[in-house]
Amino acid sequence: MENFAILKEEKNEFQCTVSDILFFKGIGLHTGKESSVVVKPAKANSGITFIRKDIKPDVIIKADAGNICSTTLRTSIGKNGGCISTVEHLMSALWGAGIDNAQVEVYGDEIPAMDGSARVFYEAFYESGIKELNKRRRYIEILKQVVVADNADNAGISIAIYPSDDFEISYIMDFNHPAVASGSFNMKIDGFNFYKEISHARTFGFLKDVEYLKKNGLALGGSLDNALVLDETSVLNKEGLRYKDEFIRHKVLDLIGDLYLSGYRIKGRVVAKKTGHDINSKLVKKLNGFLNNSKLSDRTPAENKKPQAVPNAGAAPQFA
Secondary structure, rough: OOEEEEEEEEEEEEEEEEEEOEEEEEEOOOOOEEEEEEEEOOOOOOOOOEEEOOOOOOOOEEEHHHHHHEOOOOOOOOOOOOEEOOHHHHHHHHHHOOOHHHHHHHHOOEEEEOOOOHHHHHHHHHHHHHHEEEEEEEEEEEEOEEEEOOEEEEEEEEEEEOOOOOOOEEEEEEEEEEOOEEEEEEEEEOOOHHHHOOOOOOOOEEEEHHHHHHHOOOOOOOOOOOOOOEOOOOOOOOOOOOOOOOHHHHHHHHHHHHHHHOEEEEEEEEEEOOHHHHHHHHHHHHHHHEEEEOOOEEEOOOOOOOOOOOOOOOOOOOOO
C-alpha cells in the first residue's frame, strides 16, 4: 500500500508533560453548565487521555480521532457512554505548550470555555512548568498530498496537507459580514509563536443565530465574556478585537486542536479553505488510517542541519 504519512521519532527532541497538577473551572460554552478540569502529569508515550470522573465507573477517552463523536460547532470525543464536548481549545493549548502526554480529568459534559480562546490554558501550563521526559518526540510526517473536500452545494470547503519539514497552516476564510473580513492567514507555527499569534483568538458567533442555537441545545453558555458576538454590522464586545483578523486566527486555533486528535504533532503544510470541525476531523481520521499501515522509524536530521532545541519547552514567554 502506498504511504502518504508515517510516524517518526525525532532524535533531537523529547516528549514533555506538565510539571504540576493544574485546575480549571468555568461554564461550558454550549451546555451552559459549570464544569471543572484537572490536568495531571503523564508518562512518556501515554499521549493525552481524558477521564470523565463524574461518571462511575470512570470513563477513559483517549484523545484520538477514532473517539470523535460529534463535530457540530465543536469537537466532542466519547467512549463507552461517556462524552466530553469542546475539547479543541484545550487540545490546541496542549499542542502550543509542547505537551505530548497528560491526564485530563473532567467533571462535567464539556471543557470550560474560560475566555473563549486557548490563552488561559496555555499560560497556566507554562507558568506551572513543562517537564521534559526521556523519550523522543513522535511526529506524523506527510509524504504525499492528502486532500479532503466537501463538494456539496459547491461549498468550496476543503482541507489538504502537503509534505514539509515544519508545521505550516494556510487558512482561507470567506464570511459575508462587514466586521469579519474575508482573507487568508499563512504562518509556520511552533510553540514560540503560538502564544502571541494564535492563543488569544476567541470563538465567535452571530447574534441572529443565538435563538436558533439555544433551541437546539447549543451556545447555552455563550456570552460576551467567552465569545466574540456580532450583530448585523459590528462586534458587540466593548473591548473590541485582540487581533484585526481574530476570527480567522480562531479558526486556525480550532484547526490545531482538531489536528492534535491525531495523537501526534505533524510535519506538513496544511491548506484549509472555509473548514470547520467536521472536515478537520475527516482529515485527521484519514491520516490515522495511513499510520495504521506504517511502522515507527527514526527521523534523522540531514548532516548539514544543526541539532534543534526542543521547541515548546524551556523558558516561559512574557505574558501580556
